[in-house]
Amino acid sequence: MKLREVQAILKAEVFTGADKLDIEVEAGFGSDLMSDVLAFACGRVLLLTGLTNTHVIHTAAMIDAVAIVFVRGKRPDKTLIQAAAGMGLPLLGTRLLMYDSCGRLFQAGLKGCSREAGDDQVASGLADNKTRPEWLP
Amino acid sequence: MKDNIPSLEMAFPVRARDFLAGGDGAARIRRVLQQVGFPPAIIRRVAIAAYEAEMNIVIHSEGGELKAQITPEVITITARDTGPGIPDIELAMQEGYSTAPREIQEMGFGAGMGLPNIRRCADELEIKSAPGQGTTVNIIIYNR
Ligand SMILES: Nc1ncnc2c1ncn2[C@@H]1O[C@H](COP(=O)(O)OP(=O)(O)O)[C@@H](O)[C@H]1O
Ligand SMILES: [Mg+2]
Numbered sequence: 001m002k003l004r005e006v007q008a009i010l011k012a013e014v015f016t017g018a019d020k021l022d023i024e025v026e027a028g029f030g031s032d033l034m035s036d037v038l039a040f041a042c043g044r045v046l047l048l049t050g051l052t053n054t055h056v057i058h059t060a061a062m063i064d065a066v067a068i069v070f071v072r073g074k075r076p077d078k079t080l081i082q083a084a085a086g087m088g089l090p091l092l093g094t095r096l097l098m099y100d101s102c103g104r105l106f107q108a109g110l111k112g113c114s115r116e117a118g119d120d121q122v123a124s125g126l127a128d129n130k131t132r133p134e135w136l137p
Numbered sequence: 138m139k140d141n142i143p144s145l146e147m148a149f150p151v152r153a154r155d156f157l158a159g160g161d162g163a164a165r166i167r168r169v170l171q172q173v174g175f176p177p178a179i180i181r182r183v184a185i186a187a188y189e190a191e192m193n194i195v196i197h198s199e200g201g202e203l204k205a206q207i208t209p210e211v212i213t214i215t216a217r218d219t220g221p222g223i224p225d226i227e228l229a230m231q232e233g234y235s236t237a238p239r240e241i242q243e244m245g246f247g248a249g250m251g252l253p254n255i256r257r258c259a260d261e262l263e264i265k266s267a268p269g270q271g272t273t274v275n276i277i278i279y280n281r
Contacts, residue, residue: 035254039250039253063185
């Protein structure tokens, strides 16, 4: 799914990265716990979160997240937007709540990072995805 | 003559409670690994482990240092701090165990997943700590 579609589905505002809306995301991950993001996010992931501190930006960088969507109307401050712009990391914001945001994206075909055996709802090719650590459960 | 390959060494001071700069060390290490051309899966493991170790210094200690030693075969991350130390390392390693105060949890840290994340990323992990003695976390990740 292109970031542009994500933006349309979530009626999202673009805080930075308006020139990058044609990049592809292959999975979504929604959490306010950054250690969970570090442990379980997979592939070229779109991170959805209600947190707007620097930890979120750092975490996104560590896992090579494609972009961040801030949910439930949370707005990043100027410092955060500038930091993300410097990293080339698009930041979007939606008024929708976390569940609604994830649900709409999932319904539109953006898969998740759970790894139930034989589950076709999970982003494809993750088992042999080069960016996914082999130590994950 | 592998001994002749010079290792790349980096060291970053880490200040306690500095949530703005916290994570910069891990980010720099990650960038260098990218520039040198390590495989993405290795970089990711190093980045996650270094970041969690760095944030533990920020959150739980009185400050310290994050070091990286990089050779083509192995990456060693050392996080050393002068903090309160960890009284029960086995307990601290359990998923979900955290002594982080509430205001830190509200920032998205302190889920008690840091040390377990480090263990999963590391090929070898050694934690040296005692109450009042500070903590040294030594992480080894092989490039293979
Ligand atoms: N560098 C450190 N100095 C003192 N205590 C630490 C340090 N690192 C970890 N700990 C202790 O181990 C616990 C678990 O650490 P971790 O798994 O990273 O979870 P979290 O950081 O989310 O609390 C911490 O809550 C803390 O009590
Ligand atoms: Mg931690």
